Amino acid sequence: MVKPARHVVHVAELTAQESSELGPLLRRVSAAVTEVMAPEQVYVCLWSHAQGVPGHIHFVVQPARAEDMARFDAFGPALQVAMGEAGCLPEAADVERVCDRLRKALA
Template sequence: MNHVVGPMNLGTLIVSPRDHVVAIADLDDTAAAVLGPLLRDTARVVETLCRPEQTYVCMWSHGRDARKHLHIAVQPVTAEVRARYGGLRSEQLQARMLASGAEPDITEVGQFCERARELFRATTTSAEVPS
């Protein structure tokens, strides 16, 4: 994915279909069958790299006045993240993060992405090996 939804904490990954889709209900059978394992693998990568207390998986599709494009955020939430935002959780935490405009350090983002790519490659490779 080449665009950013908004400022979230380091380790947040976005899953989004390449085709223009605005709702999960609009996914075709093939895309729906791919989505579950992809979300699981994405959550595993986030959990492995960030060791969060919890990993949020949230769907967003809002544009200015209508649905725009399906985005599913896979977000690690650690005690440190919650403390930085006054102990907030769930949608209140995400709203505060987005409103703050604070973005992770670009160098740290690049390092995280490289480690995530390595884990995704390992997952893909192991999934292709017949048992």
């Protein structure tokens, strides 16, 4: 039986086991994104606020590519914001292809 997800708002609320699993998981996912997408960097960010109030722990693993930084004249958190504000969303078929490749890299 799969245990239901626990809702926490702060990293400090994670159990010792949860926090010990988080680092290796983020490393594996970042390595897979690097392998599949070949970006200059992979950003790993913790976002938590919804309308100014911490809502939950949410990690974003984002490939940062030189062409995106040049196109949006931004990097770091500003790159993600600029891409979102521009409505820069990939086609569903492209997402599926990348997800298939990521699944294989994570297997």
